[in-house]
Amino acid sequence: MSDWMQRLGLDADADERAIKRAYAKQLRLTRPEDDPVAFQQLHAAYQAALAQLGGNAAPAAEGVAPQASTDDVDHDAVAAQLLAVAGRGDAALLQQALQQQPELWSLRGKHHIGHALLQRLVTHEPALPRTTFNALAECFGWDDPVQGVDLHWLDAVARRCEQHWLLSPAGAPALARRYSDISETLLVPGSDVLPSLREPRPAWRNLLSTLQPSRAQQAISLLAALGYWHDLRLPPGLDAGQVAFWSRFGREGDAIHWQAGGLRALVISVVLGLLCTWGVVASWPLPASADGALDGGQRAALIIATAVLLAPGLWLTTRSMRALIRWQSLPEHAPSFLPGLRILTVPLAVAAVMGAFHLTLLNTTGDPFTALLVLPMASAGVLSMAGQRFVQRCAPAGQKAWGARMMIAIVLIVPALVVALVYWAKDLHAHRGQLRWFNR
Known part of the structure; x- marks a missing residue:
């Protein structure tokens, strides 16, 4: 029994339909992102099965010129050429290139080129906008249920390629449009939010950046514009620590909110304490209270303590109220x-x-x-x-x-x-x- 028979679990007399069904069944169990080596072995067995099936076909009738063999076609080279056109981001140009590619006029050649192209997309994850990826999927029938390709997995591949595109200079305008559709905060051109997501930073610097109220919303909205929240996979080129910090900030109730809110309350309390201390010193000596219960020094200490504890007290009350409401609202x-x-x-x-x-x-x-x-x-x-x-x-x-x-x-x-x-x-x-x- 040949290797492809063992890999696909088929007999030697299996027809094309049985081969495609077996390949689709194995493809659900062997994901390229989980085990690329096993996927390549499965794909090679599938190609060998189709090649042997084509070799067993009846010879051409006498007097009829046989068609040119597709075995001489470099499928990987054609796939690389098509990816280069698709990488320009112009779906119309890609459609024209697909129609003018002579290697795609043969159904068998188109099938092999489509598999080579999909394997390149999985392995290299090139920068492609969703429009050109959809054009390739429609041309080669990847989204056709008969092909046996898992549509959720195909969507994940498309999302990874799109993330590469959005994070490239060519895709920056598209990323800005997506951001504006998601967030009400303005992302100023030349902002350092995206560059800061690319470079590692200590947690204390991120906490300090939360003192700017719009900074957290900008980082979370950028992750949403990149499609990060769909599968929580790290977008290409971004720092894992940065993405982890801001994704935690995007979940209400996470402990990171207590740290950021406590830092804000601490800064406000220090500012209010300094202002009140300056006012007390400028007004010194303070008179005693009207009822005589407090002298000037005690009144000064009470005023400064009230100013210092006001912001932390309001913050703790607000956070406790939110936690109480979440507890009450549980199913x-x-x-x-x-x-x-x-x-x-x-x-x-x-x-x-x-x-x-x-x-x-x-x-x-x-x-x-x-x-x-x-x-x-x-x-x-x-x-x-x-x-x-x-x-x-x-x-x-x-x-x-x-x-x-x-x-x-x-x-x-x-x-x-x-x-x-x-x-x-x-x-x-x-x-x-x-x-x-x-x-x-």
């Missing part, structure tokens, strides 16, 4: 921390705010300015948590929990808490048969 079937407490969080929060409101009214003799400032913010937080929980778990896609209800929360306390309880009750009713009080 009911997903394992979570204390699922029973997660179900009762909204009514417990409503009870806590109402209790604090009641105690404030009982124990305040004058005008409760502080309570009237803090309690609406607390009620707004409870309403936001209940609304986001309901929207992400029950409401149709695109619906939001803001609007008039949020304005109510800012002005009034009790109506906002009532709306929060309504959201919570509707969510419980929608999941009444799925509620889990314990992780199983």
Whole structure:
């Protein structure tokens, strides 16, 4: 039994249809990107099978001139020539070259050239825009299900070639157009965002660059324009550490956001602390407080401490609120921390705010300015948590929990808490048969 019979699992009398079916079956198991050597062996066995099948064909009738043999054609040279034309990025020019290529007029020659061309695309990953790749796929029938080529794998090959094209000077305008379609931030011509993704940098430099709010969005949008999020494969020419850092930044909830946000809060707190220190020094000595409880030095220390702790406090409150909303918005079937407490969080929060409101009214003799400032913010937080929980778990896609209800929360306390309880009750009713009080 010959080698190609063993490789394809066929008998010697197999016809062309059986050979193509066996090759398609083996191609699903042997991916070029996973094992290039095995793929080349499979492709060689397939070519040998077709060659032997052609050799067993009946000879030409007497008096009829036989067609020129395609064995003398250098298929790799023709494939390289076609790739050179396709690399110009002009689909019309490529179509013209394909029509004028005499080696493609023979079906058998076209078949061999197509396989040689596809192997070059897998091995070398040349810079090709999607339009020219699609023109090649249509010409050689790679996207035809009869050929047995895995369309997902073919799309991955096309994406890799397109990434090479977008990162080349010729594809820079196309990359800019893609970026503008994805991001609302402006990528200034000559920006160093893309060059910085090409060179290795320490993590602390990336963290410092996050102090510029638009920098993170630009890097994430560039990765999206390159199609990185489809298969998470490193785009050609980019640094693995850079791509890993900014891809983590693109996932909400990743620990990298705590580091970047903490750095911003630290910088703001230092600036505010220095400004307040300068103001205190310029106004020294400070008078004592009106009630005499604090002298000038104590008042100065309180002012500086408040300025320093203001930004970190607001940041921690915001991050904690986002983490709480993510915890509340988990699907009911997903394992979570204390699922029973997660179900009762909204009514417990409503009870806590109402209790604090009641105690404030009982124990305040004058005008409760502080309570009237803090309690609406607390009620707004409870309403936001209940609304986001309901929207992400029950409401149709695109619906939001803001609007008039949020304005109510800012002005009034009790109506906002009532709306929060309504959201919570509707969510419980929608999941009444799925509620889990314990992780199983």
